[in-house]
Amino acid sequence: MTAPQPQAPVTVRMFSQRLSATPRGARLARRFTTRQLDVWGIPYGSGLSDTVSLIVAELAANAVLHGRLPGRDIALRLTARPGTVRVEIADPRGERLPVLPDTLPDGDTDTGRGLLLVDALATRWGVGTEPGPGKTVWAEIDH
Numbered sequence: 001m002t003a004p005q006p007q008a009p010v011t012v013r014m015f016s017q018r019l020s021a022t023p024r025g026a027r028l029a030r031r032f033t034t035r036q037l038d039v040w041g042i043p044y045g046s047g048l049s050d051t052v053s054l055i056v057a058e059l060a061a062n063a064v065l066h067g068r069l070p071g072r073d074i075a076l077r078l079t080a081r082p083g084t085v086r087v088e089i090a091d092p093r094g095e096r097l098p099v100l101p102d103t104l105p106d107g108d109t110d111t112g113r114g115l116l117l118v119d120a121l122a123t124r125w126g127v128g129t130e131p132g133p134g135k136t137v138w139a140e141i142d143h
Contacts, residue, residue, distance in 0.1 A: 012080070013078075013081075015078040018073045020073060021068040026057065029060040029074075029076045034049055036078055042080075048143050054121065060076065066096050066098075067093040069091075069093060075091075077090070086138060096135075097129075098115055100116065121141070122141055125138060
């Protein structure tokens with residue numbers, strides 16, 4: 001009888017930060033993301049870093065534009081597991097759930113493409129409304 005082989009440990013890395021629900025807070029979410037990914041060994045400017053930071057930028061901008069309540073912050077959470085990076089952006093407006101548009105917006109329109117980009121770039125994404133008030137929009141990117 002052979003002895004069972006020990007399993008290699010699974011490293012899960014997590015980062016979270018509360019940010020003001022302002023355009024500056026959304027910009028900081030992207031900067032914190034690229035910095036944290038670099039610390040975790042996902043180099044700045046790599047395809048994965050660019051994809052994750054673009055998704056964070058879109059979700060944070062949506063949280064600031066559509067999920068803002070005066071005096072309440074948004075929250076960024078990043079989780080890296082072997083093969084997957086998960087992004088979560090939480091805001092206090094649980095009654096305003098994101099909706100993926102059926103069609104592309106008019107070419108002259110400056111808005112309305114964010115969730116289409118997230119849908120195209122993320123392996124999967126969704127919305128959670130538990131626990132408590134507010135919502136968390138998440139996206140996972142497999143690599």
